[in-house]
Amino acid sequence: MSRPSVYAQVVEVISKPTSERKDFEIAPLLPWFKKKSELFKDLKSDILHDVIKHCSFVKNRQNQLIIRQGDKGECFFILLSGRVSIYIFYAKNMDSSENESTEHESDVTDDEYIVRDRRKLGTYVTTLNPGATFGEVALVSEDCVRTASIICDDPCDMIVIDRDLYTRSVKSVLAQEFEDKAKFVSTNQFFGGWPPKYKKQLAMALEKHTLTYDSVLAKQGQPVNALYFILRGEVKLSMDPQLHSSMFPSSPTKVRAERKKEDANGTQTKGAPISRKLSRAVLQKKANPHKKKVEPRKLIDVCCLGPNECIGDIEVLLEYETFLQTAKCTQKTEILTLDMRHWDRLFVKRQPKTIEKMRQGLELRIQCRITDVVEKHIPFMKQLLSKSKQYNIIIENTENSKTLSKMNPTKKDDAVDIVPPWGPLIDQYAPGTVFHRIRAREHRRKLRQLRDEHRKSLEHPTSADELIDFNDDSAVRLPKHLQRLISKRHPQPNGISRTEEIQNDVHGLIVTSTDASHANLDDLENKIQNWLGPGSRLRDKNRVARLRRIDLEAMERKPVPGVRVFVKPRRAQSASDQSRDGSIGTPPDDYSD
Structure with missing residues (x-):
């Protein structure tokens, strides 16, 4: 009989009631939990043993709503299998968020909160894979309010840790992690001036990871999927000049690299195409089987980065799709990872001025990395420096044009002042405009003044001789x-x-x-x-x-x-009315029209 897998053993143990979980069953599972989640790596064995023994295990269906934005949180989750998606509803005020929450309830069925329309949950943020934790922000914050909605993409298995277990076991670890992220965001020169709302969102988007010695953080040629901020430790950057020519065929450094390679070998013709060169190299290798093998490519060390430095900023700011360098840890390093989807959501859409600020300092950072050795062996660095200068020139021109337009506004033609070049003429004194309200307020003030004068005249009446000057x-x-x-x-x-x-x-x-x-x-x-x-x-x-x-x-x-005194004409009266009223209001006999 085949032995069950480790995951099956984990599910079998944590599916039991807490009173029936034995210590000898939990002990073999501790290494698996430490490898599965980043949260459990920093926990001591006795604390992790307590978490596994007293946690809850739940199974969720596809499209099932786990967390609803705006609710109060009393637990957090650790994903063991499956994937979940995060949605955030950006409400302008509390009233609009309450109205949207009522719409959410109408789109969620009573059968285990199955969501029919995900668009009502808000904007899609990211997807979490097995081993991720979510829901801990509500336990760390004071208001205990869920800041996002989370829904299952697949059938998911997860561990639920309530507030009591969180307080005595993992609270210190999660609280310290969130505090480190919030402190990094507030003290960073690029994010320090953000509003508190976006600072909190950035701290939630950052993921903390701990890397050991000689761990590769980013490899040259791989696609840029995230930015890495060093929190503690050191990272060494290295480059392979030969890969630059293959990564960027249109780059002028490719021609220089090929010529240097031809001069070093001395066997290839300068005008021969690349296919012929490769074929000749293969024939020479077959003709000389005992020839010494070519040594592997050597990476040229560029620099070492410390805390508060960023890896991948050059590629993102200069719009490269792949990493231009290899990043390797020289000691135990703690990093904060920012996914590119959060970059587009928080930087590109919400804070574009921060991108301009980072580009202005990029030229100085590249120039500091160009040493004599780097300038000699990596000509591609000069191309990066010239491209960063072009971006700075564009930024300076736009800023100068804005300042000049404010200091010396252009004088418009008389015809443009009278008739605008586009759109219909709009009455600035129409009802509802500011000028109309000012006029109405002035009119009411004058009416009040007239009423006051009339009231004073009633208190002190004047004679007819004072009103009319006969002279x-x-x-x-x-x-x-x-x-x-x-x-x-x-x-x-x-x-x-x-x-x-x-x-x-x-x-x-x-x-x-x-x-x-x-x-x-x-x-x-x-x-x-x-x-x-x-x-x-x-x-x-x-x-x-x-x-x-x-x-x-x-x-x-x-x-x-x-x-x-306003006198209005009366209606036509009958003979009986005229005889009753007398001659008042009737014209004389000699009246002629």
Whole structure:
């Protein structure tokens, strides 16, 4: 009978209740757990034994929601098999996040929280593989709120560690790890000025790893999938000049490398194609089987990097897809890994100015790495230096153009100021605009001022003599167009114009008595009607309209001196109404339309 695998033994042990797990069954599984997860590497054997004995084991189905963003967290998970995906919903405020959470509930079924539509969970961030831990941020933070949603991509097996077990076993390790990441982000010269929200997201995105001596962190020619920040330890950078020509065929260093190789061998012709060179090399090897083998390629050491240095920044900032150098640890090293998906999410989309800041200092870092030995054997470094200078020139030109545009704004043409070159004309005083609100506020202020003046006038009323100056002719002066028309049509021989005569009559109407004013108005209307007699050419165009008389004593609300009075025409009255109302509001008998 075949022996079960180690994973089957692990599942068999942790599937039992905690009281039935024996110490002799857990002891052989400790090395497997230390290799499986980065978290268990730094734990002591007795603490790891306690975690395995008291943890919970769960199986999850595909598309099952494990963690919902916004919920309170009381445990964290360690993935043993399968894959899970992380989604983050970027809400602008708490109200919008609450509204989205209600939408999430509508897209999750009651059957073990199976998600039908993942788009409602937010933006996809990354995928975690077996051995990863997730959910510990809610236990480390004070508010204990889940910052992301996690869903199963495959059927998954995982270990669940509750708060009590976390507090007495792995709290110190996880808290120290999160503290190291947060401290690195806050003290770094590129990330120190970020808002606290994005600092926390960057600290969550970084993954801490511990590498032993002579471990290869990055190999020349491999694709760039992550950036590596050194937290503690030292890393040596080395380059193979011959690989640069094969990695970048269009690079001018390839021709130089081929010529140097031809001069060293002395057997190949300078103008021969590459295929012929290879075939000749094969024939020479067959002809001389006892010839000494060629030594393997040697890596040329460039420099050593210490804490707070970055590996892969040159490739990412200068837009290379593969590593240009090999990075190897010279001692035990702790690094922080930033996946390129988090680079695009946090740097490219959220903080593009940080990329420009990193490019400005890239030229100095490359120049410090070019020593005499490197300049002699690695000509590709000069190409990197020239490319970084080009990026800096572009950045300086854009900054200078912005400063010049602020200091010396370009003067627009008059036609451009009147009519914009695109779009319709917009009324800046239309309802809803700022200018319209300012005008409305000013109008309300004036109305309040008028009401205050009216209130003061009621408290201290004035007489009619104070309101009208009888010595001022302008108070009763006729309009200028009527004065010119009357003077032209009816000149007077005694030197007094017809306009002055009518104006004197109007001046005589300004009295305080109501009866006297009615009589004077009748007299004035008769004079104007006689003046526009049958022989006048103005009668066809101008007619005298009888003014309506209003009895002030019969009015319910008495008019106040100095205040406008608006009189609206009444509807047509019947004979019975006219007989009841008397002569108030009715025209006289000699009224002519």
